[in-house]
Amino acid sequence: MKKFINQIENVLTESLSGFASAHRDLVTLQLDPTYLTRSQKAQNKVVIISGGGSGHEPLHAGYIGFGMLDAACPGQVFTSPTPDQMLAAAEAVHADKGVLFIVKNYAGDVMNFEMATEMLPFEHATVLTSDDCAVVNSTYTTGRRGVAGTVIVEKCVGSLAETGADLATCKALGDKVNARTSSIGVALTSCTVPAAGRATFDIAETELEMGVGIHGEPGRKREQMRKADAIVHDCVQAIVTDFQSKGLPTNQEALLLINGFGATPLMELYLIYHSAAKLLAGHGICVTRSLVGNYTTALDMAGASITLCLLDDEIKQHWDSPVHTPALRWGR
Amino acid sequence: MKKFINQIENVLTESLSGFASAHRDLVTLQLDPTYLTRSQKAQNKVVIISGGGSGHEPLHAGYIGFGMLDAACPGQVFTSPTPDQMLAAAEAVHADKGVLFIVKNYAGDVMNFEMATEMLPFEHATVLTSDDCAVVNSTYTTGRRGVAGTVIVEKCVGSLAETGADLATCKALGDKVNARTSSIGVALTSCTVPAAGRATFDIAETELEMGVGIHGEPGRKREQMRKADAIVHDCVQAIVTDFQSKGLPTNQEALLLINGFGATPLMELYLIYHSAAKLLAGHGICVTRSLVGNYTTALDMAGASITLCLLDDEIKQHWDSPVHTPALRWGR
Amino acid sequence: MKTNFILSASLAIHAAIVAHEADIESLDRAIGDGDHYINMKRGSEVAASLYNELLPLPADEVLNKIGMKLLSTIGGASGPLFASFFMSMAKVSKQNGSDSLLEIAAAFAAGVQAIMQRGKAQIGEKTMLDVLVPVSHQFTLLAAEGKSSTEIAHALKETANQGLESTRNLIATKGRAAGLGERAIGHLDAGAKSCQVMIHTVCDLVIKGANP
Amino acid sequence: MKTNFILSASLAIHAAIVAHEADIESLDRAIGDGDHYINMKRGSEVAASLYNELLPLPADEVLNKIGMKLLSTIGGASGPLFASFFMSMAKVSKQNGSDSLLEIAAAFAAGVQAIMQRGKAQIGEKTMLDVLVPVSHQFTLLAAEGKSSTEIAHALKETANQGLESTRNLIATKGRAAGLGERAIGHLDAGAKSCQVMIHTVCDLVIKGANP
Numbered sequence A, B: 001m002k003k004f005i006n007q008i009e010n011v012l013t014e015s016l017s018g019f020a021s022a023h024r025d026l027v028t029l030q031l032d033p034t035y036l037t038r039s040q041k042a043q044n045k046v047v048i049i050s051g052g053g054s055g056h057e058p059l060h061a062g063y064i065g066f067g068m069l070d071a072a073c074p075g076q077v078f079t080s081p082t083p084d085q086m087l088a089a090a091e092a093v094h095a096d097k098g099v100l101f102i103v104k105n106y107a108g109d110v111m112n113f114e115m116a117t118e119m120l121p122f123e124h125a126t127v128l129t130s131d132d133c134a135v136v137n138s139t140y141t142t143g144r145r146g147v148a149g150t151v152i153v154e155k156c157v158g159s160l161a162e163t164g165a166d167l168a169t170c171k172a173l174g175d176k177v178n179a180r181t182s183s184i185g186v187a188l189t190s191c192t193v194p195a196a197g198r199a200t201f202d203i204a205e206t207e208l209e210m211g212v213g214i215h216g217e218p219g220r221k222r223e224q225m226r227k228a229d230a231i232v233h234d235c236v237q238a239i240v241t242d243f244q245s246k247g248l249p250t251n252q253e254a255l256l257l258i259n260g261f262g263a264t265p266l267m268e269l270y271l272i273y274h275s276a277a278k279l280l281a282g283h284g285i286c287v288t289r290s291l292v293g294n295y296t297t298a299l300d301m302a303g304a305s306i307t308l309c310l311l312d313d314e315i316k317q318h319w320d321s322p323v324h325t326p327a328l329r330w331g332r
Numbered sequence C, D: 001m002k003t004n005f006i007l008s009a010s011l012a013i014h015a016a017i018v019a020h021e022a023d024i025e026s027l028d029r030a031i032g033d034g035d036h037y038i039n040m041k042r043g044s045e046v047a048a049s050l051y052n053e054l055l056p057l058p059a060d061e062v063l064n065k066i067g068m069k070l071l072s073t074i075g076g077a078s079g080p081l082f083a084s085f086f087m088s089m090a091k092v093s094k095q096n097g098s099d100s101l102l103e104i105a106a107a108f109a110a111g112v113q114a115i116m117q118r119g120k121a122q123i124g125e126k127t128m129l130d131v132l133v134p135v136s137h138q139f140t141l142l143a144a145e146g147k148s149s150t151e152i153a154h155a156l157k158e159t160a161n162q163g164l165e166s167t168r169n170l171i172a173t174k175g176r177a178a179g180l181g182e183r184a185i186g187h188l189d190a191g192a193k194s195c196q197v198m199i200h201t202v203c204d205l206v207i208k209g210a211n212p
């Protein structure tokens, strides 16, 4: 393992300190318990708080700021944060209209946020994101994982909250965006968790992991490496099938997010975009919004995920509205 | 080599097509010869054109748009573009106030741009960027390489050009920013050029390349891998020494750019930022502007470069001014 | 249960987790995300570090403080689960006492019940519960039969082994391995492994003569 | 020089470059950026593809068109250098003719001179010039002495070998390897290697009886 680190134990604190210092106009860091908030506390709005294991940067702290999150709680690498972080963050940012938590659907995240909300003295609600269509849903499982689609949920809900909308309305939009969003990921290499010091999985030069998560968990299937168009074809097929099984009409406008896992060059991400947009057009889906880059990473994993969000006027409006965060900024 | 590609020969065209389609509100792609321009042609200003080998994305095409470039000419991977591309781009965007080329100082880039300018029917000038302080300058060599500092030059000159400034003034600012900018890079792994199909250099788990360029050229020295603080210390020392040897006072405000080469997680880049800002403070340098992320990459190389630009009021103004490009956007 | 015993167990558990680094780590790497060992180490370390602070306190408070500390230290899936375990154990110990083996077994059962509630999981879902539930069941049974603490300790070690082994051929329906479908078959569950290690450690203390 | 000869040489050069892929590639990978083989292949391929189009044209136009095409095809450092070579050779061939060996040598010298001007480089800087300059010098000398084309071809192959070998112990002061300082020592220059390959190829055509 070769990484730019000093002591394994200090990686998070040093990195978060650098982040907070580089973006001191936008975010403020608190340690012990660890959470980040906007530098300027918002007033009289539903506050949006997210969090999760570290290693997915810029998710979530990179999305703190006007039009998106009010606070974020980073856990250890790939490990959910703890309830005390969430309680302290909520205490720091709440602005009398309630707290909305945006939580990626993993047992650990769900349980820690749940324990926090049980102790929380404010009105609150939670949007659970579960956009990963690689995980087959069944009544027996904990359900699908939340992956890169979470960024779209955070952007739209964050935008709505800025308008003064109430907690129930914000939660409803989050749930709607989540329901209309589907993702699938492909890994070409594993990532290396700093504290582990070695790759989470081994994979040959001729293989890929299809349906991989964002934690270096093995995917649904180990498959043969093949041309980009063939890989993208299977991903797009999975997403379209997912929408069909939900009864969502696919002949409409969509937002296409091509997300790099951390070690995949932009050159390849745009090539994937090109391939995906063409295939989607064949399904009657017209890509009118896009985001291409590293938005929900898995440390240094080579690979990418494809996320599609079926737009309607409300989602479009909240995607397009101004946002000003370290990692996503437009309109101001 | 595992990459998201179809045919090696089509990588660039497919990737550029994806880029142009994802950012169709901002950029337009022409093929044969290949160049990209703003979707909306600017009027009555010095036009800024850059270009260079591909593989450094988002450099340069990602910086086309208001407040930065008018056009960019991408070459083959790590290979300078050809004069016909530059001539066609200039022909397409020139707006009666002359053409300013921003060229990274490499023999190939310099010669190709030179041959283009010899045939160019418009008033023109060239800013050669040479911020890489790893390459020892001497009267015998071609001089220092242009690396990530090029982004700062493009941003500032692009801002000035929007104000209607004339060609000589734009060139002068570019030269000044370049003179006040110093960079040095460290690679932990090699990159893999798609057409070559294998890593450009081999490097052990215990080694790093100090003073590496952005093309997978070996660096100045192969050194032992060590803690981030020790690596960053040597980089900061090289930059400060460079400024001192140029007679530039270092006790002033600066812009710190921590640039990832493509496979380095944001977590590590912010850790480097934290370490560098602390060390710079010890030299009396106060970091008041920053940029952390993948801005001048070397395909899938793991590693990072540190760039410092000594600010003055003029540079600050042009750094802060609004910019709206695919890869850099603020203020609108 | 005595404060002294709980704190000795906590030190021994920390040592045992560290001694089993390779096993625990590789299991979570195979079908999880590879952090379970790090999480267990962080948790057991912080629990052990409370030794001096907790020594003067009654057992139920000790259990509760350990639970609270784990809650704000471990994170992940195992953090809230183990925290719930200790906090529930504390509550029942306080209400009913935990002097007799039967009372300890009841407190343990309450802890396991809390894990089931928090994680909305049952036995057979390829989690730590596949060790904890049978161990708890057996514990209560043997305590009711009036078996000695040493006899119980020997038996529970064996039950823990079987529980761990039972996770091998299961498909996971809870936790991260749930994303893997059939690929999880053939691997032991990491959380089950660390529970087996901890149960062995505590039972060994008893077998060596410690008084619970 | 005859159109026929130039075009045969162009086909042979393309084949020779491809045959030397491994050598050329590994040299630019060692102290450059690894693309020199790809650049040379792209350039020689496109030059070869012009065969039918150029066959009816006079030699100087053929040389010029090859130069122009290389300029818009190769890129990198070698693109403008080889383009300048051919375009200058074309110009001097047109002015002075290129029927005699002496005239061909003069055109070659003009081509090499153009490379020196475009790249602002001299011999001894660890570039293709370390092959081209001595070859040009030797060519002019032997042509002036009235040596036969076959004699000259044999001699130039040897000169090219020596020139290539001379780059081994140089520090580079031009091109990408200039960033490496002493680390470049011990490696041959990639551009020098491809020039040696091309000169050998053309000389072999002459030795086999082709009429330049």
Ligand SMILES: Nc1ncnc2c1ncn2[C@@H]1O[C@H](COP(=O)(O)OP(=O)(O)O)[C@@H](O)[C@H]1O
Pocket: A078, A079, A080, A107, A108, A109, C028, C032, C033, C034, C035, C036, C037, C039, C040, C075, C076, C077, C078, C079, C081, C115, C118, C119, C120, C121, C126, C127, C128, C129, C174, C175, C176, C189, C190, C191, C192
């Ligand atoms: N819902 C659940 N109920 C009981 N145990 C669970 C549940 N989800 C996960 N676990 C246990 O937690 C273990 C993983 O813990 P850990 O690796 O620390 O957290 P994470 O899964 O968040 O990375 C699994 O091996 C499993 O035994």
Ligand SMILES: Nc1ncnc2c1ncn2[C@@H]1O[C@H](COP(=O)(O)OP(=O)(O)O)[C@@H](O)[C@H]1O
Pocket: B078, B079, B080, B107, B108, B109, D028, D032, D033, D035, D036, D037, D039, D040, D075, D076, D077, D078, D079, D081, D115, D118, D119, D120, D121, D126, D127, D128, D129, D174, D175, D176, D189, D190, D191, D192
């Ligand atoms: N200024 C120069 N003058 C002459 N030859 C040069 C010069 N710069 C580079 N070269 C030659 O070009 C070769 C490299 O070509 P190539 O790899 O195609 O381009 P690049 O260096 O742009 O990647 C070097 O090996 C050297 O022989």
Ligand SMILES: [Mg+2]
Pocket: A053, A077, A078, A079, A080, A108, C033, C035, C036, C076, C077
């Ligand atoms: Mg985890």
Ligand SMILES: [Mg+2]
Pocket: B053, B077, B078, B079, B080, B108, D033, D035, D036, D076, D077
């Ligand atoms: Mg090159």
Ligand SMILES: [Mg+2]
Pocket: C028, C032, C033, C034, C035, C036, C076
């Ligand atoms: Mg885990």
Ligand SMILES: [Mg+2]
Pocket: D028, D032, D033, D034, D035, D036, D076, D176
């Ligand atoms: Mg090269």
